[in-house]
Amino acid sequence: MLDQRLLQPVWWEENEQGVYVGLIDQTLLPQQTKHLRLTSEVEVAEAIRALRVRGAPAIGAAAAFGLVLGLARQVRERGETLGLVEAREQLQAIGALLTTTRPTAVNLAWAIKRLLRCVDENFALVRNAQELQRVLLAEARAIVQEDHDACERMGELGAALLAEGDTVLTHCNAGALATMGIGTALAPIYVAHNAGKRVHVLVDETRPLLQGSRLTAWELQRAGVPLTLITDNMAGSFMRQGRVQAVFVGADCIAANGDVANKIGTYSVAVLASVHQIPFYVVAPTSTFDLSLSSGEQIPVEQRKPEEVTSVRGSIIAPEGVNVTNPAFDVTPHQYITALITEKGIFRAPYEALLRNVW
Numbered sequence: 146m147l148d149q150r151l152l153q154p155v156w157w158e159e160n161e162q163g164v165y166v167g168l169i170d171q172t173l174l175p176q177q178t179k180h181l182r183l184t185s186e187v188e189v190a191e192a193i194r195a196l197r198v199r200g201a202p203a204i205g206a207a208a209a210f211g212l213v214l215g216l217a218r219q220v221r222e223r224g225e226t227l228g229l230v231e232a233r234e235q236l237q238a239i240g241a242l243l244t245t246t247r248p249t250a251v252n253l254a255w256a257i258k259r260l261l262r263c264v265d266e267n268f269a270l271v272r273n274a275q276e277l278q279r280v281l282l283a284e285a286r287a288i289v290q291e292d293h294d295a296c297e298r299m300g301e302l303g304a305a306l307l308a309e310g311d312t313v314l315t316h317c318n319a320g321a322l323a324t325m326g327i328g329t330a331l332a333p334i335y336v337a338h339n340a341g342k343r344v345h346v347l348v349d350e351t352r353p354l355l356q357g358s359r360l361t362a363w364e365l366q367r368a369g370v371p372l373t374l375i376t377d378n379m380a381g382s383f384m385r386q387g388r389v390q391a392v393f394v395g396a397d398c399i400a401a402n403g404d405v406a407n408k409i410g411t412y413s414v415a416v417l418a419s420v421h422q423i424p425f426y427v428v429a430p431t432s433t434f435d436l437s438l439s440s441g442e443q444i445p446v447e448q449r450k451p452e453e454v455t456s457v458r459g460s461i462i463a464p465e466g467v468n469v470t471n472p473a474f475d476v477t478p479h480q481y482i483t484a485l486i487t488e489k490g491i492f493r494a495p496y497e498a499l500l501r502n503v504w
Contacts, residue, residue: 167180171196186215193243201429203324205292208246216277225273227274249474250397251398263281290325295487296324300327301336303332306391306484307334312346313344315361316351316410319394320360328395333428347383347389349414352377357374377413380417384420398444399485400436400441403485404440405482406441407475409473425482426482430487434500448470449472453471480494
């Protein structure tokens with residue numbers, strides 16, 4: 146059974162010494178479980194950029210709490226001299242800082258925009274910056290609760306698509322460590338497993354940062370879900386042998402036409418699944434959709450440091466000075482996607498008309 150409380154990736158913490166954003170440092174897993182207490186919005190931005198917290202819904206929550214933390218720091222330092230107009234200006238600047246940390250994952254920008262909209266809606270209703278801080282904290286906590294509930298609902302919907310004895314292939318980590326609930330892509334697996342349905346998970350390692358082998362395998366093992374760890378380039382062979390009945394992945398951004406940006410390598414898995422006529426499901430909350438983008442061609446793809454490719458956990462594996470490109474994500478066109486599973490239901494092609502009618 147998954148103990149979600151032990152895997153919660155981000156939380157708000159208050160005590161007599163002050164306020165903090167708490168994190169599990171995911172760069173150290175699975176060898177070490179270290180809890181961080183961040184004291185400023187700059188530390189939160191660094192943690193998001195460095196992948197100490199990752200997964201689209203989780204970094205959305207981290208960014209929301211980071212915005213509140215930044216205001217709390219100003220309130221603590223300035224007290225009653227911090228006026229509402231200046232507080233709003235400071236929040237806009239903090240929001241801009243946090244938004245630049247991960248450009249692809251739309252949940253981050255969505256959470257910041259939601260809290261800044263909350264500022265505007267409550268600006269005339271609060272008396273001072275302290276009251277504004279309380280309002281924003283309540284909104285950030287609402288984001289967390291909504292994501293928790295969305296994960297549960299997506300798990301229920303997705304579990305119904307799994308048959309007894311199915312083997313499911315996953316890519317990257319889209320479980321409790323990536324969300325504020327039981328996960329996106331892993332949620333149907335957890336729900337099915339907890340209901341007594343026999344499922345097995347093929348976990349691909351997910352180069353270059355090994356979120357599959359380090360995080361997904363660790364999560365599933367702790368939950369007692371049967372799994373087998375494979376390298377990324379084994380997926381096609383297992384599909385050809387009939388050893389994969391479904392693929393479940395998460396998402397960092399979904400465009401209006403159903404194109405999906407997810408961890409680099411997702412596109413390859415989707416094409417392989419299509420060739421072998423295996424259902425390819427994307428599981429993501431509505432906060433991951435950006436209907437202002439007509440297609441995946443408009444989704445910005447984050448480029449990360451070459452060192453993530455040329456070394457593994459500090460050990461260099463490539464010749465010095467070799468040319469490297471390191472896109473963190475790729476875009477899977479909607480024609481390779483069997484269905485989009487959200488908390489509002491399961492959507493199948495054609496996606497755009499359906500999505501715009503629901504949103």
